[in-house]
Amino acid sequence: MSDTVRPIDQSAARGETLLRVRDLKMHFPIKESVGLRRTKKVVQAVDGVTFDLKAGQSLGLVGESGCGKSTTGRMITRLLTPTSGEINFKGTDIARLKERDLRPFRRQLQIVFQDPYSSLNPRQTVSNIISTPLRVHNLVKKGNELGRVQELLERVGLNPEHHNRYPNEFSGGQRQRIGIARALAVEPEVIIADEPVSALDVSIQAQVMNLLEDLRRDLGIAFVFIAHDLGVVRHFCDEVAVMYLGKIVEQGPREQIYGAPQHPYTQALLSAAPDLGTIRGVPPKERIRLVGDVPSPIDPPSGCRFRTRCWKAEDICATLEPKLEGKPQSAPGHAAACHFAEPKVDLVAEIA
């Protein structure tokens, strides 16, 4: 692996909080017509998300489709303007900055998208795709662009000679590497990876995962890793936040979330994930099967949003919304939003 890409300026030493997200909300207005009457409603895609991201850390956002994990990622990179809340990046609230003031922050917060087919312009060469951010941010002198592009291509494991090719000449995994090179071009401190491997075949998935891990280790980049695959998140993230219907229902260190999950939804998710372990003699885990589907975020249930599918739900769940907080028995940094949170340890058997 070459070291031609400079590690980011580590003014923020590992451990310092880079990103402070407070009560972030995204409500999309929709119009519905019932007969002749028009009503205005909102989709509460994200409704009060709070977390911190430290330098060099990787935080996993997991949840099912529609839980708001991608929307959260897009708000942090300001591809969407939040309805309310605070995104504090190194002391500046970027949630409401104007586009011009936002520019320098765009450089430091980059995103890698899920679909490597639709996120690269098919009519631009790879060199053009990767050098655009360099030009926009005036990072390289004119004439030196190609050299930098080739450095980046080499860093992500592509042949630097291929800079003149078009995206259609590459496979899915290679395209994802191009997307990663584009994000790296501006030497970001935080990369939001929105399902970066879910469109790839298993053997290719591992290649890209290893690349991301190398980047994280060598360049000290902090990651917000959005995924629905619990195995991938367990592999990559130190800290995991589980989302359900626009809210974080449980958050904590990886070992806690996978080893002793407290929220019923986290327990159900882990129990539902099909696992290879069973066939190699690991005792089968307890099966929790949720019934029904996720309710609509237009009209979410009162109180706890998970109560409609929860086997522990009681009257209090409908009236009082549980706070995301540490329970007396919790490990430090582990919090769950449930009135009846209790750890369940036998869900995922430890092999290692």
Added chain:
Amino acid sequence: MTTPAPEDRKDTMAESAAEQPAAPADAKRGPSVATRERRSGLMNPSGETPYLVVEDLTVKFPTADGVVSAVNGLSYSVPLGRTLSIVGESGSGKSVSSMAVMGLHDRKRTQITGSIRLGGDELVGMPESDLMKVRGDAMAMVFQDPQSSLHPLYTVGNQISEAYRVHHKVSKDVAKKRSLEMLDLVGIPNPIRRFKQYPHEFSGGMRQRAMIAMGLVNDPKLIIADEPTTALDVTVQAQILDLLNNLQKEFGSAIVLITHDLGVVAEMADDVLVMYAGRCVEYGTATDVLANPRMPYTWGLLESIPTVSAASEKLRPIKGLPPSLLNLPSGCSFNPRCPYKDRVKGERCTTELPELLPVDGAGAHTSRCHLHDKASIYEAEVLPRLG
């Protein structure tokens, strides 16, 4: 069984079809299966009499760049009540082979050779009119994407009833009653209201249930499920897999489950067939293939997935890319990516295509690899890395 050339295939098949008139749908398990089985010597890993037998299946598509052999000499069999999982990456031929079983390929653009026998009836070369009677009745398919496989302009109930009325001469009311039964069976609440709704009014999981209801409306003995849960969330995926399992217990159907998710395979499959570049590279019971694999590609797959239960240190991906089907490497198709090929004496891996042979000299667990000491390599090197 000898495979006739594509040109004269039609005639031969027409003759054999004449010899064996199509049996009625409910009496498809004739004695002919057992006879044929003994003759072909093709046994299922379970040793039971198979319902679906695929033998030496080859599917070729002529394209502008040359002839693509999407499936090459594939053989497997599935008895009633058992689930076979076909695993492989995109382009390995797993979907193409099952589309061939269903007879869904364009006949003008596809060359299919080999034999596909469903309860004794030869499907390769069967006239389209006869095939239409079998398809949807004795065998049914559940597709990956329920959004695009349901017709958006017809109600869900209408589509399920239609599937029933194509194969049964019944009135609309009887078909509706049957459809409501099916919706209820697959766990869709309030079937009477749901019957009148359009696909867009269903959620992803409910749509997949409706697809399964449509597939099962004629009590098929063979269900081919092509990535049935890939488009679904993990909690909904668990519901659908449970549903398929329960339906199989109740009706004893044979299931062919196509997937790339080894976790799903571990929970669902009785038998597993691993495909690579159009060929079967390993075949056996689920325990054989997943707990005692004997082929470097299967090892690579197992080593490259991060599991929920093991906090692996570093993933070990299979290096390189799957080969182009237009230009397969000589010898073993996996050899350019295989980390063990140096251990085979001479250049056998690059010159000679390994045959699909029993891993322990006899028995039903087969793999396609020249390596001699596969068992000891797996025990000593691969297993410790799996944790």
